[in-house]
Amino acid sequence: MKSATPFPLSLAPVAGLSFVCLFLLSGCDTTPRERQEIVRQEARKLDTLADRAGDRIDRASDRAGDYTASARARNRQPLDPAAEATFATELLGTYAAIGQLTPQTIEPAYTQLLRQTRAKRRQWTQRDWDYATSIYRRLNDRLKAVRLDVVGRDELRIRGLQAEFVAMEAGRDIKDLGQAVKE
Known part of the structure; x- marks a missing residue:
């Protein structure tokens, strides 16, 4: 045609x-x-x-x-150890003693971390995120130590919570970079 x-x-x-x-x-x-x-x-x-x-x-x-x-x-x-301990207590509550977490208590610790992160992330500064990330890394290190004894479904939940934490942190970084470029 x-x-x-x-x-x-x-x-x-x-x-x-x-x-x-x-x-x-x-x-x-x-x-x-x-x-x-x-x-x-x-x-x-x-x-x-x-x-x-x-x-x-x-x-x-x-x-x-x-x-x-x-x-x-x-x-x-460097992060202030006293401020980090306070932040850990605020985010993890009864699970703040990360080194003492067991295979049975590691998943509730991640759940508590994410619950508090969701509630407080909007008012956090970048330095607050540094403290939260440090606590998250310490929790990940503890998971590595007890991982072989963690039940499969708990490990799956933990992986989902880890992904959510990383996404929230990356979102904040992107938001801050966008604001810095816009100004």
Whole structure:
């Protein structure tokens, strides 16, 4: 079946089509020198747009770099053991003695950690997340020590809770990076 249009439809979405049409239509009514000036003006407009876009990308890149540098500096600062113990008590409650967790109590400890993380994560700073992540890692280390004695269904629940914690932490990092780039 033949197309009713003289041009193939694949050319319709080409960027700058309106400029080409304007140029072709005005080509009969203008001199080559006038057309040359029109092309120069349009090229200047495109250059200006490209410069502005490049400046925005540069600013966003600088802000992302600043965010990364501040995150690295924060990560180099050691966590305060007393504050970490307080945070562990707040997040884990009766399971705060991570080194004493058994195969039967490890899953409830993860459940408690996630319950508290869900409730408090929106008001946490990045430093609070550092403490929570440290506690999460210690819990993971304890899981490695007792894993062979953990019931299969508990281990499956723990894996789901671990995935949720990592997702919440990554979401916060992405949100903070987005805000840093936007500002």
